[in-house]
Amino acid sequence: MRIGFIGTGSMGSTLIEAFIQSGALNPDRIIATNRTISKVERLASDYPGLEAAGSNIEVAQNCSILFLCVKPTDYKNVIHDIKPAIRQEQIIVSITSPVLVRHLEEQLPGKIAKVIPSITNYVFSGATLCIYGDRLEFEDKELLENLLSHISAPIQVSEEHTRISSDLSSCGPAFLAFFVQKFIQAAVEETGISEAEATQLASEMVLGTGKLLTTGGFTPASLQKKVSVPGGITAEGLRMMEKELCGMFNNLVRTTHAKYEEDLEKVEALFKDIKDD
CATH class of the missing domain: 1.10.3730.10 (ProC C-terminal domain-like)
Incomplete structure (x- = not known):
């Protein structure tokens, strides 16, 4: 089983390094790409065996679990790129808070989850918040949480309480x-x-x-x-x-929630554009 990452910025690279350093994944089980390819090439240099892919679709075609570690504004291009390659049995994991499970379920045929990591995962501590779409079976959730348990305490939360x-x-x-x-x-x-x-x-x-x-x-x-x-x-x-x-x-709390609602409105408009295309 290979794990794919689209986006190797701050949190994407944190997850990759935590998974490798905790022993959860060997580098040769990871395939990753980034808009700035030099960033993923540095990871590949630091962790021999990790594959630096040249495109989003290349990652999507070659993994069982796909982590989307990109900003909300990047989702339109990413979905356009990967949609032809996504399979029903794939687990697609978004780490982007205002992107809702239903947004991705409407666009992609895979099994959709949302996982919110923390910087504390870098030292194999803290929580990862897990929100699951209806397509995931018990075995899928168990697989994902077993992976996350190497770097965190996976905690299931309702999407309603994502922000708090x-x-x-x-x-x-x-x-x-x-x-x-x-x-x-x-x-x-x-x-x-x-x-x-x-x-x-x-x-x-x-x-x-x-x-x-x-x-x-x-x-x-x-x-x-x-x-x-x-x-x-x-x-x-x-x-x-x-x-x-x-x-x-x-x-x-009011301040963070106000910013979240602002971001959510932008994401809703973005996915409406995707649906209308």
Whole structure:
């Protein structure tokens, strides 16, 4: 079984490298292409055996599972290129959030899935969000999740909750990193601790906290309760944060959802054009 990738930009290359480095796939089981061919040629050079294809249709013709790792605006050309080659038994996986399963099911005869990865998959951690079309059988889902389990925890979500699920698992690392960055900057500015030392301490804290919230058995609420003592320093800090951050995360969710709805409208118009062609 060969796995195909159309698009080897940031997330496409992350998935390819994670699959190879985790041992999920040998390079010779991967065929990939990119609009800028030099990008996929670099991957082929780094991972001997990986095939750099010269066209989208070449990838589609030579794989059992096809990952579409392209921007929404690129789907019209990609679908035009691959449609003649897609087979009913192929699994087509889109990683593009606003492209809905029904959009692809209307255009392609294959088994359609949507998988939203995370940068955390690069270190074989975090979640991959899985949304399945009606054509996938149990065995297809099992095959896909077995592959993804090498680099993540595959979690099935409803397409209705794609955006908020992505906020938490895929955008979340950037949001959390922003919080940590600001914490470090404040520590340096207020106390004179070196940035390197503050960064090391904060990074180790995030790693340990993640373990407590996963394998450690804590919830966010129970962890706060465990660390803070009534009237103590942590409790005072939490009280201040509760006051200062009130409503901020609600605004964050509203902001990401507004952008998603804007993108979805553009995708709907794009696929209407494809249907009308």
